Amino acid sequence: MARYTQDSIERLREAIDIVELVSQSTDLRQRGSRWVGLCPFHEERTPSFTVDPREKLYYCFGCHNGGDPITFVRESQALDFAEAVEQLADRYRVELKREREDPQEEERRRRRERLLGLLDRAAGFYATYLWDSSEARKAREYLSGRGLSEDVLRAFRVGYAPSAWDRLLTGARRDGFSEQELHAAGLAQRSQGGRVFDRFRERITFPLADSRGRVLGFGARAMRSEQGAKYLNTAEGELYHKGRHLFGIDQARPAISRERRAVVVEGYTDVLALHQAGVQEAVAIMGTAFTSDQLAELARAVGQDGRIFLALDADSSGQEAMLRVARMAEERQLELRVVELPEGSDPADLAAAEGREGVGTRLQKALSVLEFAVGRVLADADRDSPEGRDRALAQARSLIAQAPERSARRDHLVGLVADGLDVPADYVTSGAIAAAPARRAAAAHDPGPDREHGPPPVSAAVATGPGAASLEAERVFLALCLASGSLGREYLARLQEGHFSSALTRRAGGYLSEHFEDPLESLPVDDTELRELVAGAFLHADEDYAVSESSLQLSFLALDMRRIEREVRQARRDGNFPRVSELASDRQRVRNEMDAVMGQAT
Numbered sequence: 001m002a003r004y005t006q007d008s009i010e011r012l013r014e015a016i017d018i019v020e021l022v023s024q025s026t027d028l029r030q031r032g033s034r035w036v037g038l039c040p041f042h043e044e045r046t047p048s049f050t051v052d053p054r055e056k057l058y059y060c061f062g063c064h065n066g067g068d069p070i071t072f073v074r075e076s077q078a079l080d081f082a083e084a085v086e087q088l089a090d091r092y093r094v095e096l097k098r099e100r101e102d103p104q105e106e107e108r109r110r111r112r113e114r115l116l117g118l119l120d121r122a123a124g125f126y127a128t129y130l131w132d133s134s135e136a137r138k139a140r141e142y143l144s145g146r147g148l149s150e151d152v153l154r155a156f157r158v159g160y161a162p163s164a165w166d167r168l169l170t171g172a173r174r175d176g177f178s179e180q181e182l183h184a185a186g187l188a189q190r191s192q193g194g195r196v197f198d199r200f201r202e203r204i205t206f207p208l209a210d211s212r213g214r215v216l217g218f219g220a221r222a223m224r225s226e227q228g229a230k231y232l233n234t235a236e237g238e239l240y241h242k243g244r245h246l247f248g249i250d251q252a253r254p255a256i257s258r259e260r261r262a263v264v265v266e267g268y269t270d271v272l273a274l275h276q277a278g279v280q281e282a283v284a285i286m287g288t289a290f291t292s293d294q295l296a297e298l299a300r301a302v303g304q305d306g307r308i309f310l311a312l313d314a315d316s317s318g319q320e321a322m323l324r325v326a327r328m329a330e331e332r333q334l335e336l337r338v339v340e341l342p343e344g345s346d347p348a349d350l351a352a353a354e355g356r357e358g359v360g361t362r363l364q365k366a367l368s369v370l371e372f373a374v375g376r377v378l379a380d381a382d383r384d385s386p387e388g389r390d391r392a393l394a395q396a397r398s399l400i401a402q403a404p405e406r407s408a409r410r411d412h413l414v415g416l417v418a419d420g421l422d423v424p425a426d427y428v429t430s431g432a433i434a435a436a437p438a439r440r441a442a443a444a445h446d447p448g449p450d451r452e453h454g455p456p457p458v459s460a461a462v463a464t465g466p467g468a469a470s471l472e473a474e475r476v477f478l479a480l481c482l483a484s485g486s487l488g489r490e491y492l493a494r495l496q497e498g499h500f501s502s503a504l505t506r507r508a509g510g511y512l513s514e515h516f517e518d519p520l521e522s523l524p525v526d527d528t529e530l531r532e533l534v535a536g537a538f539l540h541a542d543e544d545y546a547v548s549e550s551s552l553q554l555s556f557l558a559l560d561m562r563r564i565e566r567e568v569r570q571a572r573r574d575g576n577f578p579r580v581s582e583l584a585s586d587r588q589r590v591r592n593e594m595d596a597v598m599g600q601a602t
């Protein structure tokens with residue numbers, strides 16, 4: 001990973017004017033030595049967002065978002081650390097210097113850059129070929145027949161791979177790329193006789209880019225039915241990994257970040273049609289099942305309290321797969337909804353027929369995954385026989401069991417089933433449901449035989465209503481701790497059970513305090529969520545990111561505030577009012593400490 005020197009980052013920090021930077025997102029007014037304004041991270045009417053120009057810190061007393069200018073850019077634009085640093089360096093005209101890398105590392109980076117350059121060059125070649133060659137006339141006709149405009153096709157760099165065996169190879173070799181590099185980039189393949197030829201021929205090409213717009217591979221659609229696979233993707237390689245990328249994420253990310261929602265569709269042309277209709281938050285999973293990597297990427301882009309809409313072909317993705325994604329989303333406390341598509345139509349048709357407004361209406365009517373699944377059970381049920389209704393009832397019960405107990409959501413589902421099968425509601429809620437949640441929680445987390453503390457079911461976490469913001473605050477704190485050496489270790493030790501809002505972060509906190517020195521060493525192989533969270537935190541920490549003690553302090557105080565607020569809610573529910581007033585003074589203490597940290601400079 002590209003590391004910038006400590007010195008570069010410091011010069012950058014010095015150059016940044018945090019008031020000017022934040023003013024791009026919200027109007028600030030001076031109050032004493034600080035500036036205040038409406039928080040850009042949550043909806044509010046009275047300003048609780050505070051900027052300290054001397055410390056170059058910001059903090060919101062409403063939603064507890066806080067940090068330094070780099071955090072601000074990362075959070076408000078859904079960028080990673082390096083991206084945020086690069087953008088700020090651009091803006092404040094600071095030249096970034098790279099740490100001297102070890103030669104192997106440098107070699108790897110150079111190679112990666114060459115492969116990226118080669119892929120970018122290929123995308124340019126195919127795109128030019130689509131518009132300029134007579135051979136691509138059929139492809140142009142096909143695309144315009146699908147209602148796609150030249151503007152949108154050019155924006156996504158859609159192209160055409162010629163039918164000749166080696167057009168790309170020849171050009172790339174002439175530009176000094178080796179055969180080995182062409183292979184590694186997934187652009188060439190070898191016949192059994194050892195002949196090397198272009199992987200993509202006579203196909204419409206869709207460049208697949210990462211969120212920064214760097215082309216990693218291609219999806220390519222055949223023009224003739226006898227060409228074999230209708231869609232051919234870049235082979236799994238050094239840069240392209242099946243199931244990890246989202247088509248269109250580079251184009252969609254600003255809109256996803258702004259609207260705090262993403263629309264996930266099946267295919268390339270669905271994305272193009274939606275963009276053309278003004279729904280720029282669309283990305284495609286490209287024929288694979290929706291993976292946790294893809295969900296993680298979208299979670300970063302939608303940000304806190306974001307929503308993800310699945311407009312997928314229900315048959316191809318399968319109900320099981322959808323429920324699996326729903327569980328992953330729940331763990332991340334993201335809202336996941338399913339858009340019902342009229343029989344036999346795809347999002348591209350809808351976008352063409354109904355435009356942005358029509359699509360918006362469908363998003364508003366989107367269902368929760370459980371509602372959707374229950375709806376399908378009801379639609380498929382044989383309602384005419386008592387046996388058929390019992391079968392459907394059993395299926396519906398196992399779905400309902402996945403909604404938190406005593407929740408409005410569960411109630412709503414029970415109502416749907418009772419109405420749909422014409423049975424009394426207490427039939428639906430009888431016996432079978434109560435036993436199911438534990439089983440389901442075990443399946444979702446699979447804590448393994450050797451872990452002492454089985455995490456509580458997700459539903460418990462959701463029932464206490466911590467929201468995505470809490471989870472994010474906990475993640476950030478863990479990353480800051482990792483980045484801060486022995487100081488971080490001290491802060492980590494301050495965490496108590498009550499500071500965690502979810503099973504996942506609780507697990508991560510416990511794991512990190514045991515494996516602080518080498519967090520990647522003994523990660524449990526089967527705990528994907530934990531691996532992802534720890535690796536993410538480690539990567540942030542691995543950047544040459546000098547965390548000031550005050551940002552660590554603020555981050556901890558923010559968690560403490562959330563803990564207190566959760567306890568206040570619980571105490572209110574329990575009618576324990578002495579505890580509520582005790583907590584109120586705790587809250588005041590934390591607030592004062594926050595003030596003190598923010599005011600250290602003044």
Ligand SMILES: [Zn+2]
Nearest residue numbers: 039042060063
């Ligand atoms: Zn706020």
